Amino acid sequence: MATAGDFTMTRAQRIRLTLACLLSYFIAAGLISQIGAISGPMAAHFGKALTDVSERFSSLSSGIMIGTLLSLVWFEWSGLKRTIISCYVIGAAVLLAILFGDSWSWLPVLLAVAGAVAGLGLAAAAVTLALSYSARIRAVLLLCTDLCFALAGIVCAPAAAQMISHGLPWSASYGALAALCALVVVLAVLSPYPPSAREAGERVAHERWPLGAWLCAIALLFYLLGQVTMLLWLPQHLQQQLHVDYVTSTAGISRYWTGMAIGQLLLVALLQRLDFRRLLPLIACASVAASFPLWLSRDASALMLATTVLGIVNGGVLKLSLTYATTLVRHPQRVVALLLSCGSLGQALSPYLSSQLVRHADTALALQSVSVCYALMAACIVVAMRRRALPVPHPSPAVAGDLP
Structure with a gap:
């Protein structure tokens, strides 16, 4: 058994929990890093100018900002496990809607929701890591989260380009990210989570x-x-x-x-x-x-x-x-x-x-x-x-x- 404070997990549970957190970082970076790769094909598909497409992606960035701002108060009243599961169920559904809906008018709304759940899920993953590990191990995991961001950037843009060059739609890579969202949900369901600030009764002094x-x-x-x-x-x-x-x-x-x-x-x-x-x-x-x-x-x-x-x-x-x-x-x-x-x-x-x-x-x-x-x-x-x-x-x- 491994213990962080009063929170105890088996080694297998800790591995699943940590993997879910790292995948949250990968998904958030994957949404951002491929924008440049899919903007051109997306503009050609919808018959729009590149500048119009880039403005559409401001909804994604705005959604991430909203999710991050929400994290300032969210964990004062919501548990971590419920947050993670809810975020990535919604995230998977929204990414599949982008893939199969193929709607220019609905795209800003869908991208904003995808960004919001990614931003909030990212914060929930970070809080989970902080509450689950000692300071020494946590420092190593901080590096791992950075590397997950970098890995997503290395993988996602070329993967999206290859999918598009082989005749798949511009949004095909979002289907892969939806599958990762589903994997995070499965891992979260199978893992115990540490208590959030609300559940632990903690408050930060002004x-x-x-x-x-x-x-x-x-x-x-x-x-x-x-x-x-x-x-x-x-x-x-x-x-x-x-x-x-x-x-x-x-x-x-x-x-x-x-x-x-x-x-x-x-x-x-x-x-x-x-x-x-x-x-x-x-x-x-x-x-x-x-x-x-x-x-x-x-x-x-x-x-x-x-x-x-x-x-x-x-x-x-x-x-x-x-x-x-x-x-x-x-x-x-x-x-x-x-x-x-x-x-x-x-x-x-x-x-x-x-x-x-x-x-x-x-x-x-x-x-x-x-x-x-x-x-x-x-x-x-x-x-x-x-x-x-x-x-x-x-x-x-x-x-x-x-x-x-």
Whole structure:
């Protein structure tokens, strides 16, 4: 038997529970990472402009933001197991409706619901991991959740491209994600879950947050605003400006996520020797420089390499920003939820704002905006790092959820 506090599970139950949590991260990342790969075929299928399609996907990002915001209060009155099962039953049904319904008018509603249940399910999975494991093991699982995000990015976009290139509909990959939602439901039904905050009778004391915590939240807004813009328009830029074929252009997204996976592994090694407070401003500023080749490069191979380098460099921005923000407060649960909500806001704004740039100019301007977003992110982080951290230990930032 394995025990975390008063919560006890067998090894098999713990494996099922952990797998369900990690799959929640994979599903959320899978929804986002393939947007650039399916936008072109989706536009051709419905006879719409690419900018119209990208605006449709703002519903997905908005849904994720709503789900993340909902997690701020949801677990004060709802149990974790019920939340997980409900979210992924609804998620599977909605993804199948997108696959078989084939409706342009209903698409924003379906994408918004899919995003909301993914965002809430992600937070529920993170809370579950935090309540089920000791701090040492939890740190390892935080890396695993990041790697699941990266793995989804590596797998989902090329898989969607291959399905479409073999004659399947643009939404075929959503069917695969629906199957994963069903698997999460099965695993959740077979697993015991730790008590939620409501069930445990816990309450987080009110606390005034310092400026540094707010700046970290703003930094994550700009970080994810830039990241989603890059994921959305990089394939189109490769096709339109560098004349690369469809399947090859979607490989650029996979290269980015591969770089992120490598960067996260390197980060773990560096953290054994260096304080994360030294690494965070360095990788934030390096991300700005690494984003320039996205719009300066005129060679497809060089641009592919640049996306990998960018992934390596900024793979730790999200996690280290969350970690630093928790050192500025005595009760980090709510502040982490705030940071994640700001990040979700960046995701929600990206499709609409970037489509306006492309509508009035081209894909190069959208990629230039990535550099602007990263520059603003780095500025916020550098200023935030000037705030003194409290010399007290805090629980892991996983307690309120996580993002790619």
